[in-house]
Amino acid sequence: MITNTYYGPEGHGPYELIDIGTLELEEGGSIPNCRLAVAMHGTLNAAKDNAILVPTWYSGTSKIIEQGYIGPGRALDPTKYFIVVVNQIGNGLSTSPHNTSWDQAGPGFPKVRIGDDVRAQHQLLTGKFGITRLALVVGGSMGAQQTYEWAVRYPEMVLRAAPIAGTAKLTEHNALFVETLVEAIITDQGFKGGDYATAAEVAAGLKRHAKMWTVMGWSTEFFRAGRHRALGFDSMQAFVDNFMTGYFAPMDPNDLLAMAWKWQHGDVSRHTGGDLAVALGRIKARTFVMPISHDMFFSPADCEAEQKLIPGSEFRPIASVDGHLALFGTDAECLAQIDLHLKTLLATSA
Amino acid sequence: MITNTYYGPEGHGPYELIDIGTLELEEGGSIPNCRLAVAMHGTLNAAKDNAILVPTWYSGTSKIIEQGYIGPGRALDPTKYFIVVVNQIGNGLSTSPHNTSWDQAGPGFPKVRIGDDVRAQHQLLTGKFGITRLALVVGGSMGAQQTYEWAVRYPEMVLRAAPIAGTAKLTEHNALFVETLVEAIITDQGFKGGDYATAAEVAAGLKRHAKMWTVMGWSTEFFRAGRHRALGFDSMQAFVDNFMTGYFAPMDPNDLLAMAWKWQHGDVSRHTGGDLAVALGRIKARTFVMPISHDMFFSPADCEAEQKLIPGSEFRPIASVDGHLALFGTDAECLAQIDLHLKTLLATSA
Numbered sequence: 240m241i242t243n244t245y246y247g248p249e250g251h252g253p254y255e256l257i258d259i260g261t262l263e264l265e266e267g268g269s270i271p272n273c274r275l276a277v278a279m280h281g282t283l284n285a286a287k288d289n290a291i292l293v294p295t296w297y298s299g300t301s302k303i304i305e306q307g308y309i310g311p312g313r314a315l316d317p318t319k320y321f322i323v324v325v326n327q328i329g330n331g332l333s334t335s336p337h338n339t340s341w342d343q344a345g346p347g348f349p350k351v352r353i354g355d356d357v358r359a360q361h362q363l364l365t366g367k368f369g370i371t372r373l374a375l376v377v378g379g380s381m382g383a384q385q386t387y388e389w390a391v392r393y394p395e396m397v398l399r400a401a402p403i404a405g406t407a408k409l410t411e412h413n414a415l416f417v418e419t420l421v422e423a424i425i426t427d428q429g430f431k432g433g434d435y436a437t438a439a440e441v442a443a444g445l446k447r448h449a450k451m452w453t454v455m456g457w458s459t460e461f462f463r464a465g466r467h468r469a470l471g472f473d474s475m476q477a478f479v480d481n482f483m484t485g486y487f488a489p490m491d492p493n494d495l496l497a498m499a500w501k502w503q504h505g506d507v508s509r510h511t512g513g514d515l516a517v518a519l520g521r522i523k524a525r526t527f528v529m530p531i532s533h534d535m536f537f538s539p540a541d542c543e544a545e546q547k548l549i550p551g552s553e554f555r556p557i558a559s560v561d562g563h564l565a566l567f568g569t570d571a572e573c574l575a576q577i578d579l580h581l582k583t584l585l586a587t588s589a
Numbered sequence: 590m591i592t593n594t595y596y597g598p599e600g601h602g603p604y605e606l607i608d609i610g611t612l613e614l615e616e617g618g619s620i621p622n623c624r625l626a627v628a629m630h631g632t633l634n635a636a637k638d639n640a641i642l643v644p645t646w647y648s649g650t651s652k653i654i655e656q657g658y659i660g661p662g663r664a665l666d667p668t669k670y671f672i673v674v675v676n677q678i679g680n681g682l683s684t685s686p687h688n689t690s691w692d693q694a695g696p697g698f699p700k701v702r703i704g705d706d707v708r709a710q711h712q713l714l715t716g717k718f719g720i721t722r723l724a725l726v727v728g729g730s731m732g733a734q735q736t737y738e739w740a741v742r743y744p745e746m747v748l749r750a751a752p753i754a755g756t757a758k759l760t761e762h763n764a765l766f767v768e769t770l771v772e773a774i775i776t777d778q779g780f781k782g783g784d785y786a787t788a789a790e791v792a793a794g795l796k797r798h799a800k801m802w803t804v805m806g807w808s809t810e811f812f813r814a815g816r817h818r819a820l821g822f823d824s825m826q827a828f829v830d831n832f833m834t835g836y837f838a839p840m841d842p843n844d845l846l847a848m849a850w851k852w853q854h855g856d857v858s859r860h861t862g863g864d865l866a867v868a869l870g871r872i873k874a875r876t877f878v879m880p881i882s883h884d885m886f887f888s889p890a891d892c893e894a895e896q897k898l899i900p901g902s903e904f905r906p907i908a909s910v911d912g913h914l915a916l917f918g919t920d921a922e923c924l925a926q927i928d929l930h931l932k933t934l935l936a937t938s939a
Contacts, residue, residue: 411825412812416804422797426776447772454766454805459888462762475761535885538809 240340243438245489246331251302254278254324254332259362262328266350270343275363276301276332278324280309281317283368290370291315292360293324294378294385296566297498298490301326307568314581320374325360327381329497336433336493345493346433353381353505357388361396375585376524377401379566380537381498384409384505390522391507398589400524401581404531404563407507407545408515413536416455417503423447424492433493441492448495449483456483458533458562466561470569519548526552527584529577533562555580590690593788595839596681601652604628604674604682609712612678616700620693625713626651626682628674630659631667633718640720641665642710643674644728644735646916647848648840651676657918664931670724675710677731679847686783686843695843696783703731703855707738711746725935726874727751729916730887731848734759734855740872741857748939750874751931754881754913757857757895758865763886766805767853773797774842783843791842798845799833806833808883808912816911820919869898876902877934879927883912905930 248254254276262273278301283290293304293315301324309315315322326332328351336348343349364370376397378386383405390400391407406413424430427444435441461467462475472478487495511517526549530542539556546554557580559565559573568574598604604626612623628651633640643654643665651674659665665672676682678701686698693699714720726747728736733755740750741757756763774780777794785791811817812825822828837845861867876899880892889906896904907930909915909923918924 410809410812411817412804412807412809415800415825415829419797419800419804422800426793426797428778443776447769447776450765450769450772451801454762454769457762459760459762459886460890462760463888463891463894467761475765479765536809538813540810541813544813 240344241337241437241491243331243337243489243491246338246491251300251332254301254326257363257367259359259366262355262359264349265352265354268349270328270334270349273328273359274334275359276326277363278305280305280322280324281320283321283370287368287370288372288374289320290364290368290373291320291322291375291377292364292373292389293322294356294360294376294382295324295327295330296378296380296382297502298330298487298495300330300332303567307574314578314585315377323364325363327356327385327498327501328359329494329501331491331494335491336497337491348493348497351497351501353384353388353501354392354509356501357385357392361393371396373397375399375401375581377403377581378405379403380405380563381502381505383537384502387507388505390524390526391510391518394521394523397524399584399587400522400526401529401584402526403529403557403577404534404537404566406505406537406541407519409503409505410541414503416536417499420448420451421496421499423451424496430492435492438489438491442488445487445490445492446484449487450479452487453479453483455535456562456564458535458560460533460560461562464560466569515545516548519545520550522549522552525584525587525589527555527580528552529555529557529580531561531563531565531573532556532558533560535562537563590694591687591787591841593681593687593839593841596688596841601650601682604651604676607713607717609709609716612705612709614699615702615704618699620678620684620699623678623709624684625709626676627713628655630655630672630674631670633671633720637718637720638722638724639670640714640718640723641670641672641725641727642714642723642739643672644706644710644726644732645674645677645680646728646730646732647852648680648837648845650680650682653917657924658927664928664935673714675713677706677735677848677851678709679844679851681841681844685841686847687841698843698847701847701851703734703738703851704742704859706851707735707742711743721746723747725749725751725931727753727931728755729753730755730913731852731855733887734852737857738855740874740876741860741868744871744873747874749934749937750872750876751879751934752876753879753907753927754884754887754916756855756887756891757869759853759855760891764853766886767849770798770801771846771849773801774846780842785842788839788841792838795837795840795842796834799837800829802837803829803833805885806912806914808885808910810883810910811912814910816919865895866898869895870900872899872902875934875937875939877905877930878902879905879907879930881912881915881923882906882908883910885912887913
């Protein structure tokens with residue numbers, strides 16, 4: 240266990256830590272007393288048919304979902320819905336390398352798959368709340384990967400699905416991008432095979448990782464339009480140092496690597512012997528596929544190719560020069576478009 | 590001096606090594622006995638008005654220009670034109686860190702700018718051949734950076750210009766991408782601050798550099814279309830290991846870094862106190878600005894913004910899912926489009 244003050248209710252609460260018991264893992268082994276950090280908004284109605292699940296993305300927590308996407312009048316309206324934001328395993332709030340003890344601590348943390356997260360969330364929703372239908376599963380990036388996994392694995396339970404800026408099966412290009420992110424961290428001498436004492440010892444690797452995120456996370460148009468300056472940084476250097484490095488620097492490297500591995504291996508066609516069309520054909524949810532126009536690694540074309548394999552689905556691209564990281568909520572118009580699509584989706588009968 | 594059998598006439602010839610004497614450098618200092626490796630095709634006519642200059646790109650040499658772009662019936666037709674391909678300083682054939690002795694060897698190599706290359710080429714063309722008008726300057730990527738520098742610095746001498754997949758002033762986004770490439774190499778423990786014994790000692794860094802080129806050099810559409818498989822590699826792994834790493838692995842790390850620094854600092858507005866519009870307004874060449882549709886770092890939009898500042902210029906984008914590295918010649922239709930535009934350009938009166 241590594242003390243890391245970044246993770247905790249002060250910066251990321253409120254959330255509830257819920258022990259779901261032992262989680263068997265698809266890659267073998269298990270996590271005993273697996274804890275999910277769960278943020279809840281609104282009230283589950285008597286019919287238990289107003290629940291919305293929001294899984295989290297790489298490096299993100301339930302806090303940014305709350306701040307960017309949830310509120311009265313928004314699509315994710317807590318006065319209407321019971322919104323459950325589940326922090327993914329490894330994100331630092333739920334069970335993660337840095338907050339685990341004994342042999343699963345740090346570099347000993349087992350390989351966790353998107354499917355493990357989804358089964359853990361299923362266990363939580365059915366076991367703790369008795370929920371058997373989800374009005375919507377919606378998530379961005381790795382949250383979209385989990386959304387697809389939900390819709391394929393539990394087609395009867397997911398009435399509507401909105402994968403934003405993510406794919407059901409990771410592309411080879413995207414997987415290689417993740418590999419370069421991982422290598423930025425693990426090649427830092429301070430990483431010591433995961434046996435560093437604090438994240439600060441891996442500061443150089445985390446900074447390289449932040450630079451690579453800067454290159455791929457936004458877009459060429461974002462920088463040409465001076466969006467980084469509009470966000471309050473007077474140079475690229477300041478943007479990289481203060482915004483991007485500032486964002487990643489306090490995070491635990493092993494936590495990031497646990498999520499990166501999961502991201503890199505996301506693939507719903509594991510359920511169907513590698514046949515993506517058959518896997519996506521299983522989906523019964525009303526599905527809006529929502530890529531972001533300038534996304535450099537979950538590209539609209541890749542998302543559209545999958546959308547065409549999902550019965551009754553719609554392609555609903557979001558226009559934003561902020562690219563993938565528009566998910567952060569930096570572009571108000573992007574959030575407005577997402578809200579509009581989600582409201583339309585929630586208004587459909589399912 | 591480091592022995593490196595990759596660089597030489599066996600793999601990259603024929604070319605002539607021409608000593609242009611001392612080259613004063615914009616960043617200070619000079620290169621004594623600066624040698625340019627020059628490949629010539631065709632014959633300079635009596636009027637000396639049929640010369641075409643082709644500068645080279647990052648990691649490339651005159652060989653790939655010869656193989657991909659020059660030939661009877663092509664736009665760059667040696668039966669009509671005297672085509673001079675000048676290898677850029679630092680590329681391993683011309684004066685470069687690895688082939689320099691004494692204090693300028695390896696990590697002691699001075700900082701060379703795009704402008705230094707262009708003055709060296711000017712010295713060569715005017716001094717050795719008595720050329721005062723160039724029918725065309727054309728280059729891709731860093732070759733485009735040199736093309737812009739030529740057109741701004743010697744507006745009377747350049748009759749036509751065709752910058753392909755490059756910009757006159759590097760964008761902040763592109764500069765950061767270069768920084769990540771550089772860091773992939775210099776963070777390799779085997780790099781030893783540039784004092785490695787052979788390139789093989791930096792193999793891990795060169796491989797990371799190759800992976801990052803794979804992510805940004807092609808495009809998401811390239812991989813989705815299975816173009817890497819079409820090129821003969823049965824997996825992404827094989828493509829990275831054999832094609833991309835195979836390409837970069839034999840190269841000298843200090844040579845690559847000399848070119849990377851030059852690339853990162855390309856900016857014609859240095860001539861006009863930082864005013865890009867004024868600098869590009871100086872251009873008298875008939876200019877076709879030719880970005881590649883799926884280029885992830887010299888984006889069409891960035892190129893078009895510059896094109897609008899060039900009097901009488903035309904925006905002539907090339908469609909290719911191969912992205913930036915379509916320059917390699919992997920997409921025959923891309924080469925055909927380039928040829929067509931160059932023929933049109935060469936047919937214009939200037």
